[in-house]
Amino acid sequence: xxxxxxxxxxxxxxxxxxxxxxxxxxxxxxxxxxxxxxxxxxxxxxxxxxxxxxxxxxxxxxxxxxxxxxxxxxxxxxxxxxxxxxxxxxxxxxxxxxxxxxxxxxxxxxxxxxxxxxxxxxxxxxxxxxxxxxxxxxxxxxxxxxxxxxxxxxxxxxxxxxxxxxxxxxxxxxxxxxxxxxxxxxxxxxxxxxxxxxxxxxxxxxxxxxxxxxxx
Numbered sequence: 079x080x081x082x083x084x085x086x087x088x089x090x091x092x093x094x095x096x097x098x099x100x101x102x103x104x105x106x107x108x109x110x111x112x113x114x115x116x117x118x119x120x121x122x123x124x125x126x127x128x129x130x131x132x133x134x135x136x137x138x139x140x141x142x143x144x145x146x147x148x149x150x151x152x153x154x155x156x157x158x159x160x161x162x163x164x165x166x167x168x169x170x171x172x173x174x175x176x177x178x179x180x181x182x183x184x185x186x187x188x189x190x191x192x193x194x195x196x197x198x199x200x201x202x203x204x205x206x207x208x209x210x211x212x213x214x215x216x217x218x219x220x221x222x223x224x225x226x227x228x229x230x231x232x233x234x235x236x237x238x239x240x241x242x243x244x245x246x247x248x249x250x251x252x253x254x255x256x257x258x259x260x261x262x263x264x265x266x267x268x269x270x271x272x273x274x275x276x277x278x279x280x281x282x283x284x285x286x287x288x289x290x291x292x293x294x
Contacts, residue, residue, distance in 0.1 A: 099273060104215050108208035115202060122154055122199070129190055133159040136203060141220035144240045149212040151220055152203035156191025157184075177221070177228035178257050198287055204243045216276040217242025218264040236264045239271070249282040 112119075126135045137155040140148055158164075164186055165179070174180040187195065194200035207213035213220065220241035226234075246263040247255055255263070267275070 093271075096271065096273065100214065100276065101211075103273075103276070104208050104211075107215050108205040111202075111205045112209070115205075118199075119202070122194075126155060126190065129188065130159070140223060141241070142223055142226045142237060143212050143220050144237060146226070146237055147212075148223070149207070149210075149220075151213070152206055154194055154200040154203060156188060156194050156200045157186040158188065161186040174257055177225040177233065178260075198248075198283075201243055208243060212240075214240045214242045216245055216267075216279050218245055218267070219247060219260075232265075233261055235268065236261060239268055244279060244283040246279065249279055249286055 123135050134155055137153045137157070138150045139153075141151040143149050168181060168184065168186070169179065171181050172179050191200070204213055208215055217239055218236045218241050221229075221236070226237070229236075246267045247260045250263055267279075
């Protein structure tokens with residue numbers, strides 16, 4: 079009995095230190111990224127703004143994070159300004175089963191937006207979310223509220239940790255992976271969290287940026 083208590087205490091201590099170090103990595107990584115990527119941010123700001131002066135450069139959207147807490151997630155805009163209003167008429171063309179919407183030839187995506195999505199460059203503003211603490215560099219992707227409304231009890235386990243900019247799903251096929259497979263990958267990550275796994279995923283993410291996978 080005493081041995082079991084010792085193991086549990088040791089596990090809790092290890093997890094506590096993992097979370098402390100992980101947060102340190104998040105703050106350092108996001109700060110460094112924002113600093114070095116400033117020229118790219120400025121260039122993209124000008125390019126996106128010139129493509130449509132009336133439309134915003136950044137896109138923000140309410141997402142569900144750890145424990146069901148809502149926050150605003152940031153991205154570079156890749157769709158036409160009224161994209162959300164047109165979603166209802168496109169739901170019938172959803173190409174993935176489960177609580178997600180994916181459409182390869184989504185007519186709402188701009189030409190520049192397709193490139194940004196293919197290279198995942200549109201996700202870079204999420205470094206601000208990481209710095210603020212409502213996202214981590216590595217973790218499950220934060221879902222939309224309407225997606226969470228369709229979650230099963232098992233799907234809800236994805237919300238047990240801080241969501242991330244990248245994760246096993248993103249480096250394992252992304253849009254070629256079904257919703258059920260994405261949940262399996264996220265739960266696999268949650269059950270095996272470690273700094274070594276985080277670093278491995280981050281390195282694979284860098285590769286995906288230069289050799290794009292099925293992102294769209």
